[in-house]
Amino acid sequence: MxxxxxxxxxxxxxxxxxxxxxxxxxxxxxxxxxxxxxxxxxVDFKAGSNVDISFTKSITSEQVEPILEELGIQEGTKITPGADRMSIRFEEVLDEDQDHQLKSEILKLDSEASLEINTVDPExxxxxxxxxxxxxxxxxxxxxxxxxxxxxxxxxxxxxxxxxxxxxxxxxxxxxxxxxxxxxxxxxxxxxxxxxxxxxxxxxxxxxxxxxxxxxxxxxxxxxxxxxxxxxxxxxxxxxxxxxxxxxxxxxxxxxxxxxxxxxxxxxxxxxxxxxxxxxxxxxxxxxxxxxxxxxxxxx
Structure with missing residues (x-):
């Protein structure tokens, strides 16, 4: 059979x-x-900020970590690297100053990089x-x-x-x-x-x-x-x-x-x-x- x-x-x-x-x-x-x-x-279901970065150069997580230390919100932050992209997940909502500082520091690494920041508040x-x-x-x-x-x-x-x-x-x-x-x-x-x-x-x-x-x-x-x-x-x-x-x-x-x-x-x-x-x-x-x-x- x-x-x-x-x-x-x-x-x-x-x-x-x-x-x-x-x-x-x-x-x-x-x-x-x-x-x-x-x-x-x-980030869709809990408060926080998610930053998607597109690089034109080869940037590693190790290069980005000092920037997060300067922001003072490294704890609980998750970095997901890619070929020419990187995603950074913050467990707290970034304020306006932190947004500006993060963008400035990233552009120092790659002047042609583009950032997209998505924020979800608790409600x-x-x-x-x-x-x-x-x-x-x-x-x-x-x-x-x-x-x-x-x-x-x-x-x-x-x-x-x-x-x-x-x-x-x-x-x-x-x-x-x-x-x-x-x-x-x-x-x-x-x-x-x-x-x-x-x-x-x-x-x-x-x-x-x-x-x-x-x-x-x-x-x-x-x-x-x-x-x-x-x-x-x-x-x-x-x-x-x-x-x-x-x-x-x-x-x-x-x-x-x-x-x-x-x-x-x-x-x-x-x-x-x-x-x-x-x-x-x-x-x-x-x-x-x-x-x-x-x-x-x-x-x-």
Missing amino acids: SSKNKLLNLDFVRIGRRCYTFSIILTIIGVISLAVFGLNYS MAKELAINAMWAVLLSSLGIIVYVSIRFEWRFAVAAIVALLHDAFLVVTVFSIFRLEVDLTFIIAVLTIIGYSINDTIVIFDRIRENLRFAKQKTREDLADIVNKSVSQTIMRSLYTALTVFIAALFLLLLGGASIKMFSLAMVIGLLFGAYSSIFIASPLWFVLKSKQKNKPAKAS
Whole structure:
């Protein structure tokens, strides 16, 4: 039997039970990591100043550090060097005098250098963080309503668990490895939710179609329907995830620093999204559907 046929003949419902354990373990690790370490927020979500410098000469971090010492704000400052660019992250907002002094000293190193200073005050940072949370919650609520109307509430519950699972595990990875969370990360999470729900809906739609023509007298009959439906759509889900994954991977490897966290979040999220659509959402719907008492499972 070829590897493709083996994949299509897997017992996805049974494998799903094992995947629940794996996902629960990852979720617990994520909760602990967030409780202990939290997230490494960028200047987008906490007060401070971020300075992007474009050089026409080769300037090293060692040449810039004395300037920061003169400013008196070296503590907590992060320098990220590049080929002809440098990013300096200050954990406090630079005042007008510090802005002027920093620009003057940088121009002494390279008279043709250009500086861009972005500042976020505490109130703006707090508002951005709250708005980001609302964006995720409202999109999740909209998906619940849509799937409940389009299918049934059990499909909606399974779908929302799967997509929140994907989003949370991406957040977990960023928390554990102290990766920087910025606005592009939020965009990536919302994009991941979109891809996740798209794959899940395709499988759910096939389950609903198969329910119309198959016998549903026992749990085994229902499990067969789920396994058959996933088998019929799994290659489509994998191909879709793979094509987007390849694009995101090359963006990560070859793209600029400004989209690096977006690309990385997409790469991680696409892997979790393909996994959850196949091994979490459909088996979870089976568990919910099979608990119907005193009535056979039927198409919504």
